[in-house]
Amino acid sequence: MNDYIIGVNLPDSTGLPQLAEVLKRYVTDGFNACEINLSTFPMIIGGEIKPIVVDFVKEILGRYPLRYTAHAGYGLDLRNLEELDMHRAVLFSSIEVCASLGIELMNLHYEVKTQYAAREKAFFDAHREAAEYAMKLGVKLSIENIEVEIAEKTAEFVRAVDHPNLGMTLDLGHLYLSAKHFGYDFLETVKECAPLLSHLHINDNTGDFEMMRLTNFDLYKTMDRNYRFAFGRGDIHVPPFWGKAPLAEALAVIKQTKYSGFWICEYYNQSFVPFNREVQERVRREIENA
Template sequence: MNDYVIGINLPDSTNLTNLEAELTRIQRDGFDACEINLSTFPLIIGGELQPMVVEHVKEILKRYPLRYTAHAGYGLDLRNLEEHTMHRAVLFSSIDACAALGITPLNLHYEVQTLYTAREKAFFDAHAEAAEYGLNLGVQINIENIEIEYASKAAEFVRAVNHPNLGMTLDLGHLFLSATHFGYDFMETVKDCAPLLRHLHINDNTGDFELLRMTNFDIYKTMDRNYRFAFGRGDIHIPPFWGKVPLKEAFAVIKKAGYQGVWLCEYYNQSFLPFNKEVQERVRREIENA
């Protein structure tokens, strides 16, 4: 029962005053690990690490027998040439934050490949340097597929950088939406990505792609979450096995490939508080039975 590390993301409603309560709940619900979006706390301001905040968070994290992983904060864009110095500063401060807090891996979004050679080179170089920098600090760097791009491009990028400290985070919910929208095979892509996996995001959705995610991201961000739940619109991040993503089949492939990382349930868990323990138990059971 304890061979698999099952984690959950820290809710976006968390702050410096209720962090301890949230971690207590996560431990009580039987999870072994917790993923923290670095934007949750003011760990970085103006590209610079804030030692007082780091120490405050560190003191709380170490009270719990949980493994911690991290997600890069909102807005990081390493293809941004106009503000590249600042984005690089945030990237490397994020790695420093993880090292100081004892967190690994750090997950970064692949986002969308552009047609601009200079932007793609900047993106490549930043990740290659981050992988080496993280290696020296004990922080694994991973690239995550998102729903508005082919997951194979994230996998190809990891292979192209070819660094031992750069792996892939496979988000199964993102993959399902992307495969449905762009018309490629979900399970074949899971098989292709499986050897590269260092981290896993497990969430569910209906497979109904929301076009506003691509055509007008600003409006998309204003869409009411409960409306999107009710109509099953886009990347709704509902609990595993509450939607239509073929998770059982994916688990079997990933397990067979010898995946050793955290099985991280990444969903809007603050909306499902009475059911989170049951979600943990179901995911653990499905992995064992895969």
């Protein structure tokens, strides 16, 4: 049996007092890795690292036989020229936090490509500089496709940056929504992106794109999660194989490329606690049998 690294994301609602309990449960459920959103804990305040918090988290992470990846914190926008110094400070502090915690890879969002050359240049330059800096600290960077943009643009960006320490995160749930909404082929895009992959997010949805994600993102973020589950609205991040995305076919394509990174089950796992072990086993089985 191959040693696939099947991971799961830490819920954003996890408080510092609950961290050990949640990680222990992940080990019991058979996961090998955990992805942590850096916004979950106040490790960076005003762009500056708070060592007391980082040290607290590091001690707890070290108790468990898990490998760790990170997701850059919410709100990071490297196209924001008006507050670029602060966003860059948060970016580079995030890389340093990852290095301190022994986190192997940090994931960043691509979001939507703008029509403004200056914003795109700032975005490009920040990632290229960050990739070089992170490489010196032993942290891999990976940039993720989002459902509001065509996934190929993320791939094009990775090719353009052309740095050995910047790869692509393929989020299969985002890809499914994007392909359905913009009208391109899901599996063909998996094949095109697969050679660039340094990271993988596996989650599911119904393929029903939520237009409010484009027209009013602030209001979209206030939508009740249980309502969105019930009606299948947008990027609902339900467990793999609980929705309609052709995940088995996608995993087979990725496996054929000899992908050796993390297979992160990125879903609202706090809503599915009794089933999380079953989710891990199903994903592992699908990869092994692909």
